[in-house]
Amino acid sequence: MGTIDADAHVIETVQTWSHLEAHERRFTPQLMTQSFGADLLSNEGTAVRDFWVIEGRAHGKDRNVGTNTPQESREMLSVEARLAHMDKLGIETQVLYPTLFLRPIVQETAREHALCKSYNRWMGDLWRQGKDRLRWVAKPPLRLLEKTPDAVRSELEWAKNNGACGIFMRGLECERTLGQPYFYPLWQMAGDLDLPVCVHSANGSFLHHDFFADDTSFTKFKLAVVGAFHTLLEKEIPKKFPKVRWGFVEVSAQWVPYVLNDLADRYRRQDRTFPGDALAANNMWVACENTDDLPYVLSYAGEDSLMIGTDYGHHDPSSELNAIHLLRNDQRITPAAVEKILDANPRKFYGLG
Secondary structure (H helix, E strand, O other): OOOEEEEEEOOOOHHHHOOOOHHHHHHOOEEEEOOOOOOEEOOOOOEEOEEEEEOOEEEEOOOOOOOOOOHHHHOOOOHHHHHHHHHHHOOOEEEEEOOHHHOOOOOOHHHHHHHHHHHHHHHHHHHHHOOOOEEEEEOOOHHHOOOOHHHHHHHHHHHHOOOEEEEEEEOEEOOEEOOOHHHHHHHHHHHHHOOOEEEEOOOEOHHHHHHOOOOOHHHHHHHHHHHHHHHHHHOOHHHHOOOOOEEEEOOOOOOHHHHHHHHHHHHHHOOOOOOOOHHHHOOEEEEEOOOOOHHHHHHHHOOOOEEEOOOEOOOOOOOOOOHHHHHHOOOOOOHHHHHHHHHHHHHHHHOOO
């Protein structure tokens, strides 16, 4: 089929934490069911009943779930069912992102390490069952970067050997922007291991996330990623780490012309030269959406830097289960551009054979 879904999801279950080692079991997230009180509504408008409780904070388990996908598929209760649904959607390979980790959930270093390891091993199991059609991005234990970076490298090496094709990052991490030197060791690892940095619509800052608690995901999650793109280019981080591939996922691509125009003006005012092919020159890819003005976006991004995902398993403004079919029938762009977005571009970004 030659089609790669560049952004699909898994919904974590109790099985996700089954890989915690004996001395880590105290970190097992609690799964609580609400029986009284005001309802938290899901994105589909139904009451959320189940909550993960981690470090005393409650996170709705099924708040962003698309019921147009079967539970056995979105929760990976049956890998065979997931693959069969992919066949119906015309998808050869899905790249899987987490759900729980899209928000800040943990501050304790040892707990973060334990949960990341268990999640990654769960995903490794799914990859093996999926016959290489279910690839995934690894969740690194970022709080170890400063004191024990070798533990982070070891985790990423394990992940790559078990089906991971990227490193999961949020627009803000550890109360820091992605342009800060704190993350330089991680960027070095990404280049050495040939694992792209996948900045997904998400937020790892408790301060920023909670400040915008009553706002939509656009403010909490998406703008954080757009800001990360701007920061990385403004600080010329890709030039410092030329082997790294950078991806920006589930934030559409409509913003790309605006941000590139802003950066070009800033460079000009500082007597610096901003490349006309900024994404290609900096090893950057962006996941577009069917609602984007693709001819306009392509005029700035180029045909070799866009990909597309379904957001499988979720229900939010970025979700489009039929994204692949819609793009194949999009008359606004050439068939050659369509094929690049569906196959060649994500294949190169994620390093898929």
